[in-house]
Amino acid sequence: MFIKKLKTIVILTVAATFSLPMMGQDLLARQAPIDRKMKAVDSMALHRLIQAERYDSPAADLYNDWNNRYAHKASVLPDTFRIDLRGFHMPTTSRVLTSNFGARWGRQHKGLDIKVYIGDTIRAAFSGKVRIVRYEGKGYGKYVVIRHYNGLETIYGHMSKQLVTEEQEVRAGDPIGLGGNTGRSTGSHLHFETRLCGIALNPALMFDFKNQDVVDDYYVFRKSTYNRESAEATRLRGVGGKAVNGDLDIPQQSYASAQPATTKAPKTHSTRFHKVSKGETISSIARKRGMTVSAICKLNHIKTTTKIRPGQILRYN
Numbered sequence: 001m002f003i004k005k006l007k008t009i010v011i012l013t014v015a016a017t018f019s020l021p022m023m024g025q026d027l028l029a030r031q032a033p034i035d036r037k038m039k040a041v042d043s044m045a046l047h048r049l050i051q052a053e054r055y056d057s058p059a060a061d062l063y064n065d066w067n068n069r070y071a072h073k074a075s076v077l078p079d080t081f082r083i084d085l086r087g088f089h090m091p092t093t094s095r096v097l098t099s100n101f102g103a104r105w106g107r108q109h110k111g112l113d114i115k116v117y118i119g120d121t122i123r124a125a126f127s128g129k130v131r132i133v134r135y136e137g138k139g140y141g142k143y144v145v146i147r148h149y150n151g152l153e154t155i156y157g158h159m160s161k162q163l164v165t166e167e168q169e170v171r172a173g174d175p176i177g178l179g180g181n182t183g184r185s186t187g188s189h190l191h192f193e194t195r196l197c198g199i200a201l202n203p204a205l206m207f208d209f210k211n212q213d214v215v216d217d218y219y220v221f222r223k224s225t226y227n228r229e230s231a232e233a234t235r236l237r238g239v240g241g242k243a244v245n246g247d248l249d250i251p252q253q254s255y256a257s258a259q260p261a262t263t264k265a266p267k268t269h270s271t272r273f274h275k276v277s278k279g280e281t282i283s284s285i286a287r288k289r290g291m292t293v294s295a296i297c298k299l300n301h302i303k304t305t306t307k308i309r310p311g312q313i314l315r316y317n
Contacts, residue, residue, distance in 0.1 A: 058129050059151045062197055068132045068166050071145055071155060074198040074250055081196060081221045084150040085206055085214040089173035091125050091156065092116050092190055095210050100238040101202040101230070108249055110200035111155065111193035112238075114209055116179035118160050118188045124170045125154050125194075125207075133162050140191065141183020144176050153198075157191035158182050196221060199250055204233040223248070276312040289316040 057066045064075060092114055099113035116122070128148035135142050140157035144164060147153045160180025164170060181188040194203045206219045215233075222229075227247050274285055282304065286293045297304055299315045308314070 058147045058149050062151050063147070066131065066147075068134075070198075071132060071134075071136075071140070071143070072153070072193075072195050072198045072200070077197045077199050077223070077248075077250060078221075079223050081151060083152060083196070083206070083219045083221060084217070085219055086217050087172050088126055088214050089123055090207070090209070090212050091123055091154070091192055092120060092179070092209075093212065094120070094190075095212060097209055097239045098187075098189055100234050101200075101204060102234065108200075110249070111157075111191050112203045112207075112209070114190045114192060116188060116190045118178070118180050120179035121175050122156055122159060122177045122179060122190055124172055124174045124176050126150055126152065127171045128169075130164045130166055130168045130170060130176070133164060133166050136183055139184055141185060142177070142180065143183070143191075146170060146176070151196060153195045155191070155193035155195065157193075158185045158189060199248060201226075201248075202230040202233055204237040205230060208237050210237065272316055274314045274316050276308050276310055276314060278310045280308070280310075282306070282308060285314060285316070291316055 057063070062075075062078075062081075094114050094116050096115040097112060098115050099109060101109060101112055103109070124146055126146075126148040128146045130144060131147050131153070132143070132145035134140075140155070142159045142162055143155060143157040144159070144162055145153060145155050156177060158180055159177035160182060161178040162176070163178070164174075164176045170176060179188055179190055185191075192203055192207075194201050194206060201221065206214055208215055215237075230247075274289060276285070282293050282296055282302075285308075286296050289296075293304055296314065296316060297306070302308075
C-alpha cells in the first residue's frame with residue numbers, strides 16, 4: 001500500500017515539474033497581447049504629448065519664446081541647420097519677381113518682392129502657427145508672421161487684408177491674406193521673407209518662383225558658405241540674374257548677448273519624459289523631478305485633479 005502511494009506521489013511530482021514551463025509559457029502568451037496594448041497606449045500618449053508641444057510652440061528647440069511683440073528678433077543662429085522644404089506650397093502663383101534680396105537703395109532688402117495684384121490670394125508656405133497679425137504703416141503694412149515646424153519663420157507683407165488670427169494653426173497652402181499695397185510700398189506686391197532664428201535668409205536659396213517650386217527637398221544652412229550660396233541663388237533665380245550683396249545681418253549686440261565670447265558651446269535642453277509607475281501621483285512625480293505640481297500640470301495640459309494611470313507619459317521639463 002505504501003509503495004503504491006509513493007508511486008502516485010512520484011508520478012504527480014514529475015507531471016507537475018514538466019507542466020510548470022508549459023504553464024509559464026501559457027502565462028507569457030496571455031501576457032504578450034497586454035504588453036503590446038500597453039506599449040501602444042504609451043506610444044499614443046507620447047505622440048499626443050509631442051503633438052501638443054509642437055502646436056504650443058513650433059520649433060521650440062530653436063526659439064526661446066513665443067510672443068507677438070517682435071516681427072523678428074535675432075537669437076543664437078546655429079552654424080549649420082537642415083531645413084525640411086517638403087510639404088511646401090508656393091505663397092503665390094505669380095512667377096514675376098520685382099526686387100531681389102540684398103542691397104537696395106543704400107539699405108538691405110530682407111526679402112523678395114513678387115508681383116501680385118490687390119485681392120490675389122496669399123497662402124502659407126509651410127504648415128505652422130501664426131505668431132503675428134499686425135499693421136505697420138511705415139514698413140510691412142498689413143502683414144503676417146508664421147513660425148513653421150521646420151524651423152523657419154515666414155513674413156508676408158503689404159497685404160490688403162489678413163485672413164488669419166494670432167495663435168491660429170495653419171497648413172501649407174491655407175489662405176492667410178490678400179495681395180495689396182499697404183505700408184511702405186510703391187505698388188501692389190507681396191514682400192516675402194524667410195528667417196531662421198530671426199535672421200533673414202535669401203528666399204531664393206529655397207524658393208524658385210519662376211518655376212513655382214522649391215529648389216530641393218532640404219536646404220542645409222551653413223554660416224561658412226551662406227554668403228556665396230546666397231549670391232549664386234540670386235544669380236540663378238533673381239531679377240535679371242544679377243547677384244547682389246546679401247550678407248547675414250546679425251545684430252552684434254543681440255548676438256553677443258545671446259552667445260558670450262567663451263569657448264563653451266551654448267547649452268541645449270532636451271525634452272524629458274516620465275513614465276508613471278503604479279502608485280505614483282502628480283505630487284510624488286513633482287517631488288521626484290524637483291518641480292511643482294502646477295508646473296507639471298501646465299507642461300502636460302492637465303489639471304491638478306486629473307487622475308494619472310500606470311504607463312502614462314508625462315513631460316517634466
